[in-house]
Amino acid sequence: MPKSQKLALVVDDSKMQCKLLSVLLQEENYRVVVANNGASGVEMYIEHQPDLVLMDINMPIMDGFEATRRIKKLSGAGTLAPLIFITSMDSEQAFIDSVEAGGDSILVRPFTPKVFKAKIKAMQRISDLVDQVKNLQQEQQNDAELAEKMMSGVIEARNFALDKIGVIKKAATIFSGDIQLSALCPNGDINVLLGDFTGHGLRASIGAIPVTETFRAMTKKGFSILEIVAQLNRQMYTLLPGDLFFCASFACISEHDKSAYIFNAGLPDGYLFDDSAKIKRQFTSTHPPLGILPQLLPDAQLEVVQVMKTDRIVFITDGIVEARNKAGDLFGFPRFEIAAIDGISQKDLANTVLNSLDDFCQNCEQEDDISLVDVPCSGWKEIKLSNKVLTPEGVSEDDEYLSNIPNSSPSWSYHLHLTGRLLKTINPIPLIMNQINDLEGAGEHWQSLYTILTELFINGLDHGVLALDSSLKDSAEGFSQYFNERAHRLDKLAENSTNGTQDYVRIALRYFPLSQGGKMVINIKDSGQGFDILDVIKDNSIAMNNGIKLSGRGVELVSQLCDTLEYQEQGTSVTANYIWHN
Amino acid sequence: MTVSSNFSGDGKQLVITIDQRFDFSLHQQFRDIYNSITTPDLTYTLDLSQTEYMDSSALGMILLLKDHVQLYAGQLIISRPSETVRKILEIAQFQRLMTIE
Numbered sequence A: 001m002p003k004s005q006k007l008a009l010v011v012d013d014s015k016m017q018c019k020l021l022s023v024l025l026q027e028e029n030y031r032v033v034v035a036n037n038g039a040s041g042v043e044m045y046i047e048h049q050p051d052l053v054l055m056d057i058n059m060p061i062m063d064g065f066e067a068t069r070r071i072k073k074l075s076g077a078g079t080l081a082p083l084i085f086i087t088s089m090d091s092e093q094a095f096i097d098s099v100e101a102g103g104d105s106i107l108v109r110p111f112t113p114k115v116f117k118a119k120i121k122a123m124q125r126i127s128d129l130v131d132q133v134k135n136l137q138q139e140q141q142n143d144a145e146l147a148e149k150m151m152s153g154v155i156e157a158r159n160f161a162l163d164k165i166g167v168i169k170k171a172a173t174i175f176s177g178d179i180q181l182s183a184l185c186p187n188g189d190i191n192v193l194l195g196d197f198t199g200h201g202l203r204a205s206i207g208a209i210p211v212t213e214t215f216r217a218m219t220k221k222g223f224s225i226l227e228i229v230a231q232l233n234r235q236m237y238t239l240l241p242g243d244l245f246f247c248a249s250f251a252c253i254s255e256h257d258k259s260a261y262i263f264n265a266g267l268p269d270g271y272l273f274d275d276s277a278k279i280k281r282q283f284t285s286t287h288p289p290l291g292i293l294p295q296l297l298p299d300a301q302l303e304v305v306q307v308m309k310t311d312r313i314v315f316i317t318d319g320i321v322e323a324r325n326k327a328g329d330l331f332g333f334p335r336f337e338i339a340a341i342d343g344i345s346q347k348d349l350a351n352t353v354l355n356s357l358d359d360f361c362q363n364c365e366q367e368d369d370i371s372l373v374d375v376p377c378s379g380w381k382e383i384k385l386s387n388k389v390l391t392p393e394g395v396s397e398d399d400e401y402l403s404n405i406p407n408s409s410p411s412w413s414y415h416l417h418l419t420g421r422l423l424k425t426i427n428p429i430p431l432i433m434n435q436i437n438d439l440e441g442a443g444e445h446w447q448s449l450y451t452i453l454t455e456l457f458i459n460g461l462d463h464g465v466l467a468l469d470s471s472l473k474d475s476a477e478g479f480s481q482y483f484n485e486r487a488h489r490l491d492k493l494a495e496n497s498t499n500g501t502q503d504y505v506r507i508a509l510r511y512f513p514l515s516q517g518g519k520m521v522i523n524i525k526d527s528g529q530g531f532d533i534l535d536v537i538k539d540n541s542i543a544m545n546n547g548i549k550l551s552g553r554g555v556e557l558v559s560q561l562c563d564t565l566e567y568q569e570q571g572t573s574v575t576a577n578y579i580w581h582n
Numbered sequence B: 001m002t003v004s005s006n007f008s009g010d011g012k013q014l015v016i017t018i019d020q021r022f023d024f025s026l027h028q029q030f031r032d033i034y035n036s037i038t039t040p041d042l043t044y045t046l047d048l049s050q051t052e053y054m055d056s057s058a059l060g061m062i063l064l065l066k067d068h069v070q071l072y073a074g075q076l077i078i079s080r081p082s083e084t085v086r087k088i089l090e091i092a093q094f095q096r097l098m099t100i101e
Helices: A015-027 A038-048 A064-075 A092-100 A113-155 A208-220 A225-239 A332-345 A349-361 A420-425 A428-440 A446-465 A470-474 A476-495 A533-545 A552-561 B024-035 B056-071 B083-091
Strands: A006-011 A030-035 A052-055 A083-087 A105-108 A166-170 A178-184 A190-197 A246-254 A259-265 A270-273 A279-283 A303-306 A312-316 A370-376 A412-419 A504-514 A517-526 A564-568 A573-581 B003-007 B013-018 B020-022 B043-047 B051-054 B075-079
Touching: A006 A015, A006 A038, A015 A030, A015 A113, A030 A038, A038 A052, A038 A064, A052 A064, A052 A113, A064 A083, A064 A092, A083 A092, A083 A113, A092 A105, A105 A113, A113 A208, A166 A178, A166 A349, A178 A208, A178 A370, A190 A208, A190 A312, A190 A370, A208 A225, A225 A246, A225 A259, A246 A312, A259 A270, A270 A332, A279 A303, A303 A476, A312 A332, A332 A349, A349 A370, A412 A420, A412 A428, A420 A476, A420 A504, A428 A446, A428 A504, A446 A504, A446 A517, A446 A552, A446 A573, A470 A476, A552 A564, B003 B024, B013 B024, B020 B024, B024 B056, B043 B056, B051 B083, B056 B075
Parallel strands: A006 A030, A006 A052, A052 A083, A083 A105, B013 B043, B020 B051, B043 B075
Antiparallel strands: A166 A370, A178 A190, A190 A246, A246 A259, A259 A303, A270 A279, A270 A312, A312 A370, A412 A504, A504 A517, A517 A573, A564 A573, B003 B013
16 A cells, blocks of 8 residues: 555564454554563554554553553653553453553454454544644644734834833733734824733734724824724724723823823723832723724813823733732732832833733733833934925025025915814814825925924914913923813814804915925914914023923924914914925 | 522512622623523613622623613613722723613
């Protein structure tokens, strides 16, 4: 037969019996090796690794039970070389003992060759099944490992600033149901997400790819963190079955605003630490996990906190505080906080917490995925200011390249007039940036334009339409008061539907291509009462002279990015010229 | 048995009680208790006073129960959760989704 022959081991002290069994086995196409006592049977087993063992019970030196126990110990779990006892001891006890010793079957003499051969076939069938299961398991394991590698390639490897964010990620199985994401906003802010799908393993990790795609795409287009949360919630609601959901904490950290926006839906408290490792603030879950409700609750809102450059935000999943040691105690919040505080003083929060957790759990089986992110509140990419009127070599400032060309008309213009309720519900900046990308293609220089538009639009809305006083933002208490009041006034604006169109912000863009770049003229007009432009500028310069930086309506940053910036009509209209070169 | 259930005398209330750990291992048992019950306007009371620990898959199981209850126009009440369990329900903000007594 061309097929590789199987090998049988016959262990029997009677040469006669060995001969007889060998012949029968050979007729079934087995090769046969023979041993005449238990001890040499074990040796032969080790040497030949047979596919089938026939074992006598009463033998000198070592009996069949003992030999079987040793052989089964050697063969280990998962591999099955069927072992059949051949005996003339036709007693109940012999049967029980042979199964206890590890035998897979028993055949009682006398038997006909037909019965013997049927037995062999039946045993071979079982051992083939075991092989199949083993192969399938191995295949599945290989596939899972490959899939996991690809998934983490898609998910974590493309995270922003991996070197600055401390991360713990310890999956309970190959696949993790926890997910950590970071992405850079167009204005230089950073968005961070730590999420935990119900359960763990493959079942829990399939939602990670859509979450990642949405989080990245929306961050890149400049959607606010609450808009991203709302969209992820809708997406998870349609995607996940009824008993699966997604607990997640979000942070948007703005270095230049010295603020952070936080949203916690179903994760344990997040933390804000200062550089002396003091807990400045805890972020409690304020919303059910995502994917349970079709829409976010109407009162869903971000927590806004003032942050210092040296502060850090830390999110954890319940796998950390619910990790158990041998005695069944939970790791818990107090142990976590001690480890975190210790970690900050050692400048390595993630590893300190991980070591403390390992010490506590020893080698207990991990029940749930464990993860943490530790995000510093500064040190992100600085917004590039280099776009501002940098004249390339060989081009003088008088050249047509930078001139205003007053009489030429724009190659296109864009107007958006938002009123009433829409001012609360629509964020126009991503819409506009999308249009610009469609018309003029993508480019680095749009980053600054994004910042200019955002700052000027927010100014028009907050200080114009909503008449909020920016000086509130100077103190920590005023800071949250400012954002509460803002949310309150936006609600009122949205409710007032009859009179709604009286409140507006109008955005107008005109685009002029230049020989080596382009110019965007931005005009934003609001329906507010305006302000005394001189006062703001005076305030700002006084403050600057005293070394204090006022919130100053973001004007300072915008004027650094623009070529010109000018307020008109008592401060209700602002025009900015933004010029760049290729 | 860690899951048990019984009807009130007037048959208008079904009380489901869970002892010790409420986790994925109870999945089938838990579902079997309510799945065949189609009585309208029934009050389902999930008594968690004897529950010592609950994991996130238990939260998922409660959500499935809630779907079932809504399908038959009933009412779901979570009753007397222990301190640990209350904390888990609070983190998930379940008091926004259902009645917790």
